[in-house]
Amino acid sequence: MEVLIQLAFIGLLLLVGLVFGRMAEKRHYRDIERREAELADLLVFNERTPPADRPIREATLVVGSVVIGEDYFKRMAAALKGLVGGRLTAYESLMDRGRREAILRMKEAARARGARSVFNVRFETASLSEAHVGARPMFSAEFIAYGTALID
Amino acid sequence: MELSNLEVIPGRRVLRHLGLVQGSTVRSKHAGRDIMAGLKNIVGGELKGYTELLIEAREEAIARMVAQAQSVGANAVINVRFSTSNITSGAAEVMAYGTAVFAE
Numbered sequence: 469m470e471v472l473i474q475l476a477f478i479g480l481l482l483l484v485g486l487v488f489g490r491m492a493e494k495r496h497y498r499d500i501e502r503r504e505a506e507l508a509d510l511l512v513f514n515e516r517t518p519p520a521d522r523p524i525r526e527a528t529l530v531v532g533s534v535v536i537g538e539d540y541f542k543r544m545a546a547a548l549k550g551l552v553g554g555r556l557t558a559y560e561s562l563m564d565r566g567r568r569e570a571i572l573r574m575k576e577a578a579r580a581r582g583a584r585s586v587f588n589v590r591f592e593t594a595s596l597s598e599a600h601v602g603a604r605p606m607f608s609a610e611f612i613a614y615g616t617a618l619i620d
Numbered sequence: 621m622e623l624s625n626l627e628v629i630p631g632r633r634v635l636r637h638l639g640l641v642q643g644s645t646v647r648s649k650h651a652g653r654d655i656m657a658g659l660k661n662i663v664g665g666e667l668k669g670y671t672e673l674l675i676e677a678r679e680e681a682i683a684r685m686v687a688q689a690q691s692v693g694a695n696a697v698i699n700v701r702f703s704t705s706n707i708t709s710g711a712a713e714v715m716a717y718g719t720a721v722f723a724e
Binding site: 481484485488489492493496516517518522523524525527528529531533534535536537538539540542562569587588590592594595596608610612614615616618 | 622623624625626627628629630631662663664665666667668670671674675678700701702703704705706712
């Protein structure tokens with residue numbers, strides 16, 4: 469009986485993760501695409517130095533960051549896929565969302581200051597596996613994008 | 621104090637390099653945030669509590685770096701870099717470092 473209750477609990481978590489996680493991911497991707505289109509004219513470079521002939525009034529550091537966590541379904545899917553190895557699509561979309569969100573927030577910070585381009589963009593990713601659900605900690609990661617916004 | 625992660629300050633000449641400056645802070649979340657994040661983790665997505673926590677931590681690290689730069693007489697920090705590391709489960713160190721310079 470106890471085993472059944474436990475199984476039901478895990479099943480419920482999986483279902484919640486699958487339904488709400490999937491919904492949240494779709495919504496997030498729509499949001500990312502809309503904002504990316506809005507900010508498409510703000511140019512981002514990872515070149516170290518801006519062209520010397522450009523007149524620049526001000527250069528300032530801008531940072532964008534976000535912490536994204538996995539959902540219960542992704543965790544289970546990745547654990548199963550991990551048995552055979554290969555592409556972990558569940559995590560690929562997670563990392564993609566996180567990094568694009570960080571870039572967007574950096575661009576929004578640059579736009580707020582009236583910049584038209586950001587140079588020397590660097591990325592940083594740190595894994596923060598903390599909140600425990602069951603034996604294995606749930607995975608979450610922080611994504612940072614930063615660079616120097618040029619205001620001309 | 622001007623901050624930039626370029627190696628130069630566009631349009632200004634660096635007169636003196638004053639060496640490496642850095643600032644760091646270690647933060648842990650309080651229990652309430654952790655429980656909320658734990659619940660949020662079931663459905664996934666952005667963990668806003670943690671995002672805010674790490675933004676606050678980064679601002680603190682930058683402020684400490686700037687204070688150090690001021691104490692050596694700099695008016696700008698160039699080539700700024702960030703790094704975050706997970707020390708133990710529940711605590712993260714956020715660090716900012718760069719080169720303190722005096723520019724015209």
